[in-house]
Amino acid sequence: AQTVTQSQPEMSVQEAETVTLSCTYDTSESDYYLFWYKQPPSRQMILVIRQEAYKQQNATENRFSVNFQKAAKSFSLKISDSQLGDAAMYFCAYRTPLSQGGSEKLVFGKGTKLTVNP
Amino acid sequence: DAGITQSPRHKVTETGTPVTLRCHQTENHRYMYWYRQDPGHGLRLIHYSYGVKDTDKGEVSDGYSVSRSKTEDFLLTLESATSSQTSVYFCAISDRLTSGIYEQYFGPGTRLTVT
Numbered sequence: 001a002q003t004v005t006q007s008q009p010e011m012s013v014q015e016a017e018t019v020t021l022s023c024t025y026d027t028s029e030s031d032y033y034l035f036w037y038k039q040p041p042s043r044q045m046i047l048v049i050r051q052e053a054y055k056q057q058n059a060t061e062n063r064f065s066v067n068f069q070k071a072a073k074s075f076s077l078k079i080s081d082s083q084l085g086d087a088a089m090y091f092c093a094y095r096t097p098l099s100q101g102g103s104e105k106l107v108f109g110k111g112t113k114l115t116v117n118p
Numbered sequence: 119d120a121g122i123t124q125s126p127r128h129k130v131t132e133t134g135t136p137v138t139l140r141c142h143q144t145e146n147h148r149y150m151y152w153y154r155q156d157p158g159h160g161l162r163l164i165h166y167s168y169g170v171k172d173t174d175k176g177e178v179s180d181g182y183s184v185s186r187s188k189t190e191d192f193l194l195t196l197e198s199a200t201s202s203q204t205s206v207y208f209c210a211i212s213d214r215l216t217s218g219i220y221e222q223y224f225g226p227g228t229r230l231t232v233t
Contacts, residue, residue, distance in 0.1 A: 033219070045161075045208065045224035052219070091160055095222075104149055104168075104212055105176065106222055108160040 002027045004094050006109035013082045014117050020067075021077045021112045023092030032096050034068070034075045035106070039089040048090070051075060079114075087116045121145045122225035124209050130231045137196040139228050141209030143189075149212035150192040151222065152176075152184060154205040161208065167192055199232045206230070 003026045013019035025034070036048040051059045051068050058066050063083075067076045079086055092109040121144035131137050141150060149168055153161040153176075163176030165184040173184050181203060183195045196203055209225040 035221075043206065043227045045210075047221060047223070050219070050221065104220055105151075105163055105166065106161075106210075108162070110158060110160040 002029075002094050002096075002107045004092055004107050004109040006090075006092055006112050008112045009110070010113045010115070012115040012117060013079070015082055015084060017082055018078060018080045019082055019114065021079075021090050021092075021114065023075045023077070023109055025073050025075065025092070025094050027073070027094065029096060032094060034066075035093040035095065036064070036066070036075075036077045037091045037093060037108075038086075039091065039111075040085075040087070045091075049077065082116050084116050084118060087114055089113050122209060122211055122223065124207075124225040124228050126228060127226065128229045130233060131199050132233055133200060134198050137199050137230065137232075139194040139207055139209075139230070141192040141194070141225060143192075143211050145211075145213075146189055147211040147213055148189075149220075150186065151210040151212070152182075152192065152194045153208045153210065154178065154203075155208060155227075156205050164194065164207075196230075199230075201232050204230060204232045 005024045032053045034051045038046045038048045049059050049061045049064050063080045065078045089111045091111045093106045095106050123142045125140045151166040152164040155161045162178045164182050167173045167186045185193045207228045210222045212220045212222050214220050
């Protein structure tokens with residue numbers, strides 16, 4: 001079974017600085033997807049960024065980028081120019097592709113709480 | 119916004135009573151999911167559905183049942199609520215993007231307290 005580990009329960013960053021959140025996963029599959037979700041105090045789960053395992057290029061979305069190391073099974077999230085609105089819980093998630101007969105289920109890490117200090 | 123609503127948004131109930139949570143979607147998505155979120159555990163899958171009347175268990179399905187009699191509604195039932203089922207419950211749908219990739223989108227959540 002796939003597992004996802006987020007080793008940092010809490011992180012903090014100064015406004016305008018850069019922070020990196022760590023995520024490792026365990027799988028025997030070669031084709032899969034990885035996601036980062038953000039959960040602000042409103043509780044809404046918001047998709048931040050997605051990475052397809054077959055792509056070598058790291059995904060980026062504005063101030064958010066990932067460092068995907070497939071061999072090391074590592075998928076970290078970098079937030080640049082941190083803003084107060086970035087304060088939230090961040091969850092890393094793993095998913096097998098639907099085409100492989102997987103049931104299209106997400107496996108989540110336990111989350112990292114990010115605090116942004118003004 | 120993937121057109122997902124959950125009802126009720128908050129509920130307090132007593133141990134031993136039955137509880138049904140509703141997830142409603144307006145965009146004809148095939149796949150629907152129920153997760154629970156607890157401190158220190160992230161989100162864990164309870165049950166999911168891949169079509170009308172087609173459902174399967176997730177990793178924490180004990181004590182829960184689901185039903186999907188029509189595309190737009192996915193119901194989660196706690197037959198006899200226990201204090202360990204106090205949690206925040208999220209419904210999600212899976213939507214296929216134009217790229218062919220599926221992504222999950224979540225409802226606003228239901229906070230359930232079992233006293």
